[in-house]
Amino acid sequence: xSATPLLExxxxxxxxGPVQVLRDVAFSAFPGQVTALVGDNGAGKSTLVKCISGIxxxxxxxxxxxxxxxxxxxxxxxxxLGIEVVYQDLALCDNLDIVQNMFLGRExxxxxxxxxxxxxxxxxxxxxxxxxxxxxxxRQQVSSLSGGQRQTVAIAKAVLWNSKVVILDEPTAALGVAxxxxxxxxVRRLADNGLAVVLISHNMNDVFAVSDRIAALYLGQMVAxxxxxxxxxxxxxxxxxAGRSGAxxxxxxxxxxxxxxxxxxxxxxxx
Amino acid sequence: xxxxxxxxxxxRQNLGALLRYVHMHGATSRAELTTAxxxxxxxxxxxxxxxxxxxxxxxxxxxxxxxxxxxxxVVRPESARVHAYAYSxxxxxxxxxxxxxxxxxxxxxxxxxPRGITAADAAPLLARAAREMQQPVSADAIxxxxxxxxxxxxxxxxxxxxxxxxxxxxxxxxxxxxxxELGPDVPVxxxxxxxxxxxxxxxxxxxxGCDNLIYLYGDVGVGAGIITGGRRLTGHGGYGGEVGxxxxxxxxTRCECGSxxxxxxxxxxxxxxxxxxxxDAQGRDAVLAVFEAADRGDAxxxxxxxxxGDWLGFGVANLVNIFNPELVIFGGAMRDLxxxxxxxxxxxxxxxxxxxCVEHVRLRTxxxxxxxxxIGAAELAFDRLLAxxxxxx
Numbered sequence: 001x002s003a004t005p006l007l008e009x010x011x012x013x014x015x016x017g018p019v020q021v022l023r024d025v026a027f028s029a030f031p032g033q034v035t036a037l038v039g040d041n042g043a044g045k046s047t048l049v050k051c052i053s054g055i056x057x058x059x060x061x062x063x064x065x066x067x068x069x070x071x072x073x074x075x076x077x078x079x080x081l082g083i084e085v086v087y088q089d090l091a092l093c094d095n096l097d098i099v100q101n102m103f104l105g106r107e108x109x110x111x112x113x114x115x116x117x118x119x120x121x122x123x124x125x126x127x128x129x130x131x132x133x134x135x136x137x138x139r140q141q142v143s144s145l146s147g148g149q150r151q152t153v154a155i156a157k158a159v160l161w162n163s164k165v166v167i168l169d170e171p172t173a174a175l176g177v178a179x180x181x182x183x184x185x186x187v188r189r190l191a192d193n194g195l196a197v198v199l200i201s202h203n204m205n206d207v208f209a210v211s212d213r214i215a216a217l218y219l220g221q222m223v224a225x226x227x228x229x230x231x232x233x234x235x236x237x238x239x240x241x242a243g244r245s246g247a248x249x250x251x252x253x254x255x256x257x258x259x260x261x262x263x264x265x266x267x268x269x270x271x
Numbered sequence: 272x273x274x275x276x277x278x279x280x281x282x283r284q285n286l287g288a289l290l291r292y293v294h295m296h297g298a299t300s301r302a303e304l305t306t307a308x309x310x311x312x313x314x315x316x317x318x319x320x321x322x323x324x325x326x327x328x329x330x331x332x333x334x335x336x337x338x339x340x341x342x343x344x345v346v347r348p349e350s351a352r353v354h355a356y357a358y359s360x361x362x363x364x365x366x367x368x369x370x371x372x373x374x375x376x377x378x379x380x381x382x383x384x385p386r387g388i389t390a391a392d393a394a395p396l397l398a399r400a401a402r403e404m405q406q407p408v409s410a411d412a413i414x415x416x417x418x419x420x421x422x423x424x425x426x427x428x429x430x431x432x433x434x435x436x437x438x439x440x441x442x443x444x445x446x447x448x449x450x451x452e453l454g455p456d457v458p459v460x461x462x463x464x465x466x467x468x469x470x471x472x473x474x475x476x477x478x479x480g481c482d483n484l485i486y487l488y489g490d491v492g493v494g495a496g497i498i499t500g501g502r503r504l505t506g507h508g509g510y511g512g513e514v515g516x517x518x519x520x521x522x523x524t525r526c527e528c529g530s531x532x533x534x535x536x537x538x539x540x541x542x543x544x545x546x547x548x549x550x551d552a553q554g555r556d557a558v559l560a561v562f563e564a565a566d567r568g569d570a571x572x573x574x575x576x577x578x579x580g581d582w583l584g585f586g587v588a589n590l591v592n593i594f595n596p597e598l599v600i601f602g603g604a605m606r607d608l609x610x611x612x613x614x615x616x617x618x619x620x621x622x623x624x625x626x627x628c629v630e631h632v633r634l635r636t637x638x639x640x641x642x643x644x645x646i647g648a649a650e651l652a653f654d655r656l657l658a659x660x661x662x663x664x
Contacts, residue, residue: 131638177562181610185636192477209613209634229630232618 004067006031006196007052007083007165012061014047021047023220025061029165029196034187036207036228037200039217040240045200048217049167053085054078082164086154088173094143098135099123101142102157126160127152130189134182148179155186159195166190167198172206184209204233218243223250282318283659285310289318290327291657293348294372295475300333302343319346325661326413327353327372348373352409355652356417356457357645358397358449359464360384362437362490363554365393367400370649372415372656374475376642378404390432390443398452415656416458418648420467421445422490427509430461436527437491460651464488465512467647468602468637469496470503474650477600477638484598485590486637487514489605490555492527493535499594514590515539519582537582540604546575558604562611580612584619591624591632598633602643606636 005028014022022044029035039045050056052063054072063070065081072078078085092101099116102123108115123138132152135145142150151171158166168187172180188210191197201207207214208228215225216239223243231248238245276284288308293299299307304315322328326349333345350371359366361384368379380400384393423435430446446461453459462470469486472478478486482501488494493515497504505511515535516528523532524542536542544552547561548571564572587599601609609616613634620629637643 177559177566177607177611180566181607181636184610188635189638204614205610205612207614208617209610227630228617229621229632232622233614234618 005029005064006066008064008067009048009052010062010064012048012051013059014044014051014056015059021220022051022058025217025220025222026225027215027222028225029198030213031164031196032191032194033212034191034197034199034210036211036214037198037217038202038204038207038214038236038240042219043217043240044220045217046169049085049169049198049200052078052167053083079161082162083167084158084161084163084165085167086151086158086169086171088170092142092150092154092157095141097139097141098145098153099138101153102126102160106161122160123156126156129193130156130159130186132156132186146179147175148182151175151179151183152186155183155190159190163195165196165198167200169200170202171199172201172203180206204236207236208233216240216249218250221250224248283661285314286318286322286660287657289315289346290322290348290372290660293328293346294374294653294657297373298345298347300343300345304346319344322660326411327656327660349413350375351377352411353413353415353656355415355649356401356453357648357652358401358417358419359644359648360393360397360419360421360438360445361464361644362422365397365400366645367397367404368645368649369401369404370646372653374646374649376645379645380404387439390440390445390448394445394448394452397449401453414457416460416652417449417453418467418651419445419449419459419461420464420644420648421461422464422492422494424510424513425461425463427505430459432461433510434528458652458655460648460654462648462651463494463496463509463512464644465494465496465602466503466505467496467651468639468643469498469600469647470650471639471643471647472600472602472637473498475639475646476643477635478598481598483594483596484600485594485596486600486602486643487587487605488602489515489535489539489608490603491535491540493539493605495590497594497596499596514586517586517589519586534582534586538579538586538605538608542582543575543579543608546578547572555604555607559607562607565611576608576612577615579608580615581619583608583612584616585623587616587634588620588623588629591620591628595628597631598635600635600637602637603641609634610636 008028010026012022012025037045051058054075054077063072099120103119108119120138134149172183184206187197187199199211211228213227216223224239235245239249243250292307301315305312319330323330328346328348330344330346333342350373353372354369354377357368357370363384364381365384366381369377371377380403421432422437423440424433426433432440432443432445434441446459450459465486465488468488472486478484484498486496495512495514497512516533518532519534520532524536525531526533526536540558543558543561544550561572561575565576639646
């Protein structure tokens with residue numbers, strides 16, 4: 001549990017035309033920890049991730065990486081810092097095998113030809129380092145893999161490049177119970193191996209199963225960043241749906257923003 | 272007044288330390304051993320020669336290091352030759368494995384366990400499976416002993432299973448029965464499955480470097496392997512850690528142990544299946560089917576899973592208050608329940624346990640998976656070798 005965050009964002013603002021999506025957002029991710037990013041639909045989770053990964057430019061705010069200010073203008077800047085994102089749709093090519101997918105666009109060369117043995121070895125080492133035992137052959141086409149195995153390959157691909165921060169967008173969304181369990185264990189292992197992991201999820205179970213800290217977004221504002229040992233399921237659901245829970249979250253004087261109707265129950269978020 | 276340790280004792284101690292190091296860390300160069308054990312180079316050389324002469328380790332040139340200078344010789348455990356047998360007796364299956372020095376599984380067999388079978392009947396089945404594996408073993412192989420993991424209360428002195436409620440065992444001499452099959456020159460050690468799994472995870476799994484941990488193992492019943500201050504907590508007779516029989520409800524359901532309201536009557540397989548309205552089903556697949564149903568939105572299954580998760584958090588909160596562990600590992604059926612109901616487990620734990628006890632506790636699933644029982648059983652057998660390498664081999 002190190003004291004300085006590996007990735008720290010301060011005062012991030014982002015608007016799309018007249019719509020302000022992120023409002024003075026602060027967020028940090030620590031090495032060796034899983035930070036869960038939660039919030040209702042439209043709270044700004046995906047936008048925040050796209051700002052971190054350099055897809056969207058921010059309007060205001062600063063990025064600190066390992067305590068040093070950095071600027072991220074495009075995805076290549078983010079990758080150079082060691083920030084990798086695994087998106088919900090995985091972006092794997094069905095007609096290529098596991099090794100080809102993991103090195104797609106960043107193939108190792110040996111003179112003019114591809115260095116297949118090295119790539120295969122690196123892929124094998126990465127999967128072994130994550131204690132992945134479910135994949136039989138590295139030369140298997142991705143189309144033959146199950147949903148959980150695909151997710152595993154996508155995560156391994158993100159880890160391969162000596163990455164330091166791995167952001168996972170809903171990694172268990174389309175999976176059955178057994179595969180969800182495997183992916184959750186993998187997410188936990190990434191952090192236990194020393195990476196800073198950011199987990200975006202709607203499923204409170206997944207969040208509580210693996211996270212060390214929980215960051216809750218509510219209508220574009222970061223309403224709480226708390227340790228998982230200090231909070232209950234009911235409090236998180238309140239933060240997500242109403243922006244406050246007891247002493248946590250928005251102070252009641254700040255309630256002028258949420259004129260948009262009932263902040264009571266949002267049924268989907270409670271799962 | 273006691274005199275200092277003799278030369279012989281020191282040497283035996285050092286041999287054990289060196290062998291234990293390569294057993295736990297795999298192939299290690301002499302230079303690394305010198306640093307890790309704090310012995311000088313010539314001592315390491317002499318110890319290695321002795322162990323190699325006994326056939327426990329081998330020495331060889333390392334792979335290319337790419338560094339300047341003469342490379343240090345690498346000491347490897349003789350994994351293929353020095354081995355132990357590991358048995359795991361579970362509610363639904365019997366497993367046997369041959370495990371090499373260094374902790375690798377060399378070979379394994381698995382058979383279904385007919386429910387209601389006694390120790391006297393189980394031992395020949397296990398022995399036959401072990402003999403099937405024995406064939407390819409080379410003539411100079413060294414078998415250091417056998418370890419048995421069993422779901423039940425095990426008397427430490429002789430491996431008698433005093434009570435295995437989930438298997439219907441009372442006073443079953445499994446240690447003696449397996450010993451009779453293996454012959455007099457193979458020592459047999461018996462341990463509770465949760466204890467040996469905790470031992471395995473502590474030695475080479477999710478809990479390496481962590482000296483205060485609780486491993487919760489569940490199938491039909493629930494037990495815990497507890498390690499505090501780096502030592503296994505077994506109690507006076509070896510029966511410690513039966514957390515599944517903590518009474519959590521004065522007027523609760525009757526438990527197979529004869530009491531009422533035990534913790535396992537709220538979180539065990541029967542409780543979950545009953546609450547989900549599937550009392551006629553049994554086994555791990557039936558439990559997983561409840562989780563699947565809950566995931567798809569079956570309200571009754573969801574309630575069953577959440578209630579069981581809440582009870583799991585309740586008991587863990589008590590354990591965390593008493594033992595203040597840094598790590599709680601959920602193994603066997605408890606892994607599935609934890610991952611399916613983590614929100615309830617965590618919430619109840621955070622709400623009930625003392626903040627000082629809970630603030631640094633990590634909740635994890637096993638790294639070794641279901642193999643922990645086998646690997647831990649083998650570790651029991653290796654323990655004797657590591658204490659005095661040259662005497663045993």
